[in-house]
Amino acid sequence: MKTIVTVQDVVTAFADFMEPTAAELDAIEQEMPVILADVDLLDAQIITLDRIPTELDNRRLRRARRRALAARIALAANRTAAATVPGGAA
Template structure:
């Protein structure tokens, strides 16, 4: 017979020692423009799920895609600049 019991780790998954570190919070903060651009793109795509996209919808999706690409490019450039000593490429 199998007994059903709660798992203590799952119940107390948010113990104080499991909080994100300052470095992890800084990484999230630096990625926030890319995250928000991805959310905007998803919002634009979700609007068109149940209907035929209009010309305005298509423009909104294209602009959102460009913002995602620009945000990711900026993130990669900042990360590359920060990781190379002396600013050499």
């Protein structure tokens, strides 16, 4: 007969000592506008799941898509600007 044991590492995979690093928290903070815009887009899409979208629903979806796209573009622009080397390459 085999005994059943738990694997402690799997059970406590997210223990207190496994906090996110400062770099990970900074990355999350930079991506937060994109995350919030995506949540707004999902909310607009969820509203229209159980009914035929009205004109107001269509506007809400278009605005949410534009906000999500603008947030992604702004994030990409910030990352590109941060990645450039001061003084330029010669």
